[in-house]
Amino acid sequence: MPELAYINGRIMPIDDAVVPVEDRGYQFGDAVYEVIASYGGKMFCVKEHFARLDRSMRELNFPKVQIEGISRAANELFGKAKIERAAVYIQISRGVSPRSHAFPGKIPVQVVMTVRKIEEKNPNIRETGISAITIEDIRWGRCDIKTVQLLPNVIAKQKALDAGCYDAIFVSKDGIVREGSSSNLFILSGGKLVTHPLATDILPGITRALILDLCSEKKIPVEERFFDKSELYEAVEVFLTGTITEVLPVVQIDGRTVGNGKVGSAARMLQEGLLGRLKSE
Amino acid sequence: MPELAYINGRIMPIDDAVVPVEDRGYQFGDAVYEVIASYGGKMFCVKEHFARLDRSMRELNFPKVQIEGISRAANELFGKAKIERAAVYIQISRGVSPRSHAFPGKIPVQVVMTVRKIEEKNPNIRETGISAITIEDIRWGRCDIKTVQLLPNVIAKQKALDAGCYDAIFVSKDGIVREGSSSNLFILSGGKLVTHPLATDILPGITRALILDLCSEKKIPVEERFFDKSELYEAVEVFLTGTITEVLPVVQIDGRTVGNGKVGSAARMLQEGLLGRLKSE
Numbered sequence: 001m002p003e004l005a006y007i008n009g010r011i012m013p014i015d016d017a018v019v020p021v022e023d024r025g026y027q028f029g030d031a032v033y034e035v036i037a038s039y040g041g042k043m044f045c046v047k048e049h050f051a052r053l054d055r056s057m058r059e060l061n062f063p064k065v066q067i068e069g070i071s072r073a074a075n076e077l078f079g080k081a082k083i084e085r086a087a088v089y090i091q092i093s094r095g096v097s098p099r100s101h102a103f104p105g106k107i108p109v110q111v112v113m114t115v116r117k118i119e120e121k122n123p124n125i126r127e128t129g130i131s132a133i134t135i136e137d138i139r140w141g142r143c144d145i146k147t148v149q150l151l152p153n154v155i156a157k158q159k160a161l162d163a164g165c166y167d168a169i170f171v172s173k174d175g176i177v178r179e180g181s182s183s184n185l186f187i188l189s190g191g192k193l194v195t196h197p198l199a200t201d202i203l204p205g206i207t208r209a210l211i212l213d214l215c216s217e218k219k220i221p222v223e224e225r226f227f228d229k230s231e232l233y234e235a236v237e238v239f240l241t242g243t244i245t246e247v248l249p250v251v252q253i254d255g256r257t258v259g260n261g262k263v264g265s266a267a268r269m270l271q272e273g274l275l276g277r278l279k280s281e
Numbered sequence: 282m283p284e285l286a287y288i289n290g291r292i293m294p295i296d297d298a299v300v301p302v303e304d305r306g307y308q309f310g311d312a313v314y315e316v317i318a319s320y321g322g323k324m325f326c327v328k329e330h331f332a333r334l335d336r337s338m339r340e341l342n343f344p345k346v347q348i349e350g351i352s353r354a355a356n357e358l359f360g361k362a363k364i365e366r367a368a369v370y371i372q373i374s375r376g377v378s379p380r381s382h383a384f385p386g387k388i389p390v391q392v393v394m395t396v397r398k399i400e401e402k403n404p405n406i407r408e409t410g411i412s413a414i415t416i417e418d419i420r421w422g423r424c425d426i427k428t429v430q431l432l433p434n435v436i437a438k439q440k441a442l443d444a445g446c447y448d449a450i451f452v453s454k455d456g457i458v459r460e461g462s463s464s465n466l467f468i469l470s471g472g473k474l475v476t477h478p479l480a481t482d483i484l485p486g487i488t489r490a491l492i493l494d495l496c497s498e499k500k501i502p503v504e505e506r507f508f509d510k511s512e513l514y515e516a517v518e519v520f521l522t523g524t525i526t527e528v529l530p531v532v533q534i535d536g537r538t539v540g541n542g543k544v545g546s547a548a549r550m551l552q553e554g555l556l557g558r559l560k561s562e
Contacts, residue, residue: 005302018299019307021286021393026300027372028431029310060436089380091308098397099370101431101438101463112302116379138422140433149430150309150382152421155341157382182382 006077006113014114023110025093028101031110031148032056033091036074037118037243039278041084045243046071048206053090056145057109062094065109074113081115087244089114091148118244126271129251129263130166130240134229135159137170137178137201144200156181167240169253172201175228183242184208187227187235188259188266194231197224207241207274214273220266237264247271287358287394295395304391306374309382312391312429313337314372317355318399318524320559322365326524327352329487334371337426338390343375346390355394362396368525370395372429399525407552410532410544411447411521415510416440418451418459418482425481437462448521450534453482456509464523465489468508468516469540469547475512478505488522488555495554501547518545528552 005017025031034049054067070090078088091112097104139152156168160181169185170178178196179185184205186195193215196202215222232238236259238250249267251258286298306312315330335348351371359369372393378385420433437449441462450466451459459477460466465486467476474496477483496503513519517540519531530548532539 007302014303015301017302019302020296021288021298021300021372021395022295023307024435026304026307026312027314027370027429028435029429030432030435031307033308060432061439089308091302099395101435102442103435103439114302114380136422140421140430141417141419142433147432148308148310149421149432151311151341151428151430152423154305154309154311154382154384158342158384161383 002081003083003116004077004081004114006073006111008108008111009073011077011080014116017112017114019110019112020096022098023093023096024104025091025110025148027099029148030060031091031093032060032062032146033089033148034146035243036088036090038078038084038086038088042281043075043078043088044278044281045206045210046075048209049090052146052204052206053092056147057092059142059145060094060147061103062092062109063106065092070111073111077113078115083115083117085118086115087118089116125166125248127263129249131164131252132167132169132180132250133160133163133165134171134232134254135168137172139170142200143178143202144198144204146203153181165252167250169232171229176226177229177232178202180240180242180245183240183245183248186211186239186241187232188237188264189227189231189235192221192223193266194223194225194227196226205241207243207246210274210277211241211247211270214270214277218269218273235259237266239267239270247274283362284364284397285358285362285395287354287392289389289392290354292358292361295397298393298395300391300393301377303379304374304377305385306372306391306429308380310429311341312372312374313341313343313427314370314429315427316524317369317371319359319365319367319369323562324356324359324369325559325562326487326491327356329490333427333485333487334373337428338373340423340426341375341428342384343373343390344387346373351392354392358394359396364396364398366399367396368399370397406447406529408544410530412445412533413448413450413461413531414441414444414446415452415458415513415535416449418453420451423481424459424483425479425485427484434462446533450513452510457507458510458513459483461521461523461526464521464526464529467492467520467522468513469518469545470508470512470516473502473504474547475504475506475508477507486522488524488527491555491558492522492528492551495551495558499550499554516540518547520548520551528555
C-alpha cells in the first residue's frame with residue numbers, strides 16, 4: 001500500500017514529491033484543492049469534487065484547465081496506490097513564477113496530488129459524539145472557494161484541541177453560526193434540521209448537499225437559514241458534515257451539553273443513510 | 282549576479298529550490314515571511330524585519346526559532362548573490378508533515394529564502410504618481426501578522442491592473458480605509474498626515490514606522506486614526522509606503538483626481554527623507 005504523489009503528470013512516492021519555492025501556492029496561497037475519500041477501494045463523489053474544483057478555479061480566474069484529464073490522473077494515481085480507505089488530495093496552484101502579486105503571464109497551472117491512508121484516529125467518536133468550542137470567524141470573505149487560505153482553520157482546530165475538544169465552530173462577529181473548521185454544521189431546532197444557507201461565508205459542502213438530498217428523500221424538514229449561538233446552544237442535536245467527517249455528532253459545545261448529551265437519532269439516521277449511498281454509488 | 286535560494290541551510294540557484302508538497306506553507310498557508318530590500322549592496326532595516334518575523338511566528342505559536350541564525354544566513358545568502366539592488370525574501374513555515382489541520386508534533390520549521398534583483402518596472406511612477414482603485418477588504422482578521430494568506434491581496438492587485446490602475450486600496454465593509462494591497466497608506470487631510478492606527482486589520486509596516494519617525498523629526502503633525510473613503514477622496518495628498526514601494530504618491534483614486542493631480546510636497550519630502558535614511562544607516 002504505497003502512499004503516492006502526482007506532480008504535473010509524474011507519479012512518485014510522497015516523500016520525493018516537491019514543488020518549486022516560487023509556486024504561487026507556496027508564496028501567496030494562490031491555490032485551490034479538494035479531498036476525495038475512498039471506501040472499499042472506490043473513490044466517492046468524484047464528479048462532484050471535480051466540479052467544485054473547476055468552479056474554484058473559475059472563481060479565481062485561473063487559466064482554463066482540462067478538468068477531465070486531472071480527474072483521470074487522480075483515478076490512475078488512486079489505482080496505483082491500491083489503498084482501500086484513502087484520502088486523495090488534489091491541489092492546483094496558479095503556477096510557478098517569480099514572486100509578484102499580480103497574476104503571472106501565460107504559464108501552466110501546477111497540479112499536485114497525494115494519496116494517503118485515512119487513519120481513524122478515534123473510532124469511538126462516532127458512538128460518543130465530540131465536544132467543540134465556538135470561535136470567532138476571522139477567515140477571509142470567500143470561504144465558498146476551496147482555497148489553501150487555511151491558517152484561521154488551522155488555528156481554530158488547534159485551539160479546540162488545546163481546550164480538550166475535538167473541533168471548533170466558527171461564529172461571525174455578529175453571532176451567526178457558520179460551520180466547523182473543516183466541515184459544515186447542522187442543528188436540529190424547532191423540529192427541523194437547520195443549516196447555514198450557501199453564501200460566501202461557508203463552503204458548499206458535497207456531504208452537506210448529500211445530507212440535504214437524503215432529508216428530501218426521507219421527508220425530513222430542513223431549513224437553510226441563519227441561526228445564532230444561542231440557538232446552537234439550545235439545539236436538540238448538532239452535527240458536522242464533511243468528506244472525511246461524514247456525519248459527526250457534537251454533544252458538547254463550550255462546556256454545555258447538547259440535548260441529552262448523547263448521539264441523536266437524526267445524526268445516526270443520516271450517517272447510516274450516507275454510508276448507504278456510498279455502497280450504492 | 283546569480284539569483285539564489287536557501288533552504289534549511291543549503292544555498293542553490295532559485296530554479297533548483299524545491300520544498301516538499303506536504304510543507305504546511307503549501308497546503309495551509311501556515312507560513313510567515315518578510316521581504317528585505319537592499320540599496321547599493323546593503324540590506325536595509327534588517328533588525329526590524331527579523332524582529333517582525335519573530336513576532337509573526339510567536340503570534341502563530343510556531344516552535345521557538347533562533348532568529349539570529351536565520352538573520353546570519355540571510356546575510357550570507359545576500360553576500361553570495363552579489364546583487365546590489367535586491368529583494369531578499371524569507372519565508373518560514375510550520376514544517377513538513379502529513380496533511381492535518383492541527384499543529385504537527387515536534388518538527389523543525391522550514392526556512393526558505395530567495396534573493397532576486399529588484400526590477401523597477403516603471404521608474405516614471407515616482408514622478409507622475411499612480412492611480413488606484415478601492416476594493417472591499419475581505420482579508421482575514423489578522424493582517425497584522427505577515428503570513429502568506431495573500432490571495433485577497435493577489436486578487437486586489439490584479440483587479441487594479443485590470444482596471445488600468447497600479448494598485449488597490451482596501452476599504453472595510455463599513456467604509457474604513459485600511460491600506461494598499463502590499464503597502465500602508467497615508468493621506469494629507471486637514472493639514473495633517475493621517476494613517477490607520479496599528480490594529481489587527483493592517484500590517485505594522487516598517488516603512489510606515491520610519492515615516493512616522495521622520496515626521497516626528499521634521500515636526501510634521503501626524504494622526505494615527507481611522508478615516509473613511511470620503512476623506513480619502515478629499516485628501517490633498519495620498520501615498521503608499523512599503524519596503525519595495527518606498528513612498529509612492531497616489532494621484533487618482535476610483536477615477537477621481539487626488540488634490541491637484543500631481544505628486545505632492547509631503548510625499549516628495551518623505552521619499553527624500555527615506556532615501557536619506559537608507560544612505561546613513
